Amino acid sequence: MTRKIELPPKKERHKLFGSVEPGLKLKPTEKEKMPDLQNTKKDFLFTIDAVGISNVKQPIIIESELEPNQQTTIATFKMTSKISYDAKGTNMSRFTEQLETYRQNGGFILSIKNLYDFTKELAERLKQKDASIEVTFPWFYERKGPSSQLTGLNHSEAKLTVHYEEGIGFSSSASLTCAVTTLCPCSKEISEYSAHNQRGYVTMNVEFTEDYHEEVDWKKALLEAAETNASAMIHPVLKRPDEKMVTETAYENPRFVEDMVRLVAADLYELSFVKAFQVECRNEESIHLHDAIASLSYRK
Numbered sequence: 001m002t003r004k005i006e007l008p009p010k011k012e013r014h015k016l017f018g019s020v021e022p023g024l025k026l027k028p029t030e031k032e033k034m035p036d037l038q039n040t041k042k043d044f045l046f047t048i049d050a051v052g053i054s055n056v057k058q059p060i061i062i063e064s065e066l067e068p069n070q071q072t073t074i075a076t077f078k079m080t081s082k083i084s085y086d087a088k089g090t091n092m093s094r095f096t097e098q099l100e101t102y103r104q105n106g107g108f109i110l111s112i113k114n115l116y117d118f119t120k121e122l123a124e125r126l127k128q129k130d131a132s133i134e135v136t137f138p139w140f141y142e143r144k145g146p147s148s149q150l151t152g153l154n155h156s157e158a159k160l161t162v163h164y165e166e167g168i169g170f171s172s173s174a175s176l177t178c179a180v181t182t183l184c185p186c187s188k189e190i191s192e193y194s195a196h197n198q199r200g201y202v203t204m205n206v207e208f209t210e211d212y213h214e215e216v217d218w219k220k221a222l223l224e225a226a227e228t229n230a231s232a233m234i235h236p237v238l239k240r241p242d243e244k245m246v247t248e249t250a251y252e253n254p255r256f257v258e259d260m261v262r263l264v265a266a267d268l269y270e271l272s273f274v275k276a277f278q279v280e281c282r283n284e285e286s287i288h289l290h291d292a293i294a295s296l297s298y299r300k
């Protein structure tokens with residue numbers, strides 16, 4: 001039989017579990033009377049390259065050349081700035097204050113222009129000469145089955161980074177990690193039939209040229225660089241005629257992990273808004289427990 005419980009009031013319940021009355025409080029409660037440790041000026045030996053906050057979750061609005069053209073997604077923010085050897089600490093609350101001003105002002109619309117404004121304003125708010133922001137988010141896009149044309153949503157992990165330095169200006173870079181199918185050329189060559197294939201993850205880190213203002217969607221361009229060079233694309237919805245096409249396309253386009261990074265590099269080389277790039281591919285091998293990896297970097 002269930003035991004009947006006579007619940008004490010909530011305050012009593014808290015006492016039962018160890019809560020006590022507030023003690024004597026002698027320290028000031030007004031902001032102006034509180035010591036401001038972080039603003040202490042002294043020789044603290046080293047200048048700090050980056051101090052700030054990371055792992056800040058916030059909804060953002062992103063625009064995309066692929067459907068859906070506008071979407072709300074959850075981003076993870078990292079925001080930092082330098083502090084000089086003679087400053088004890090940064091003013092941490094100002095980072096989230098700055099983020100909140102954008103949320104209050106119609107939502108954080110993620111664009112390079114907005115990030116330029118944001119980092120400059122952040123540096124000014126912090127009374128520092130520089131600021132950096134890194135925004136990581138899943139980007140969703142519609143994908144159709146190659147024969148049925150049935151749609152579903154795929155996503156890739158995207159990152160935009162902006163750095164501002166007073167007197168120098170801005171620099172920006174991006175990263176996209178997307179999944180593809182790779183079919184082993186060696187396996188195809190040596191086997192009487194079939195070939196092992198796996199899900200590969202292509203990560204492209206690109207530095208943008210100074211004159212890039214998102215005339216073309218960098219996310220779409222990088223996704224195309226990875227997917228059009230893979231054995232086959234990944235699809236959310238596949239009927240039998242689609243599956244036949246995807247399977248045969250993979251067999252017709254075998255790729256080693258080395259082939260992937262070189263072919264993707266060639267496409268990034270052709271993108272006029274990319275100044276420098278790094279490409280990595282990681283294949284989750286279906287005939288091993290380990291992954292096959294390759295990476296290369298190039299500055300134009």
Ligand SMILES: Nc1nc2c(ncn2[C@@H]2O[C@H](COP(=O)(O)OP(=O)(O)OP(=O)(O)O)[C@@H](O)[C@H]2O)c(=O)[nH]1
Pocket residue numbers: 031036038089090091092093094
């Ligand atoms: N600098 C620094 N602050 C930290 C750290 N960890 C937490 N904080 C918190 O950051 C908060 C203070 O933020 P500040 O922006 O300096 O607060 P404030 O001086 O009242 O703010 P302003 O009016 O903008 O000058 C406090 O709650 C600190 O405890 C840390 O490692 N370094």
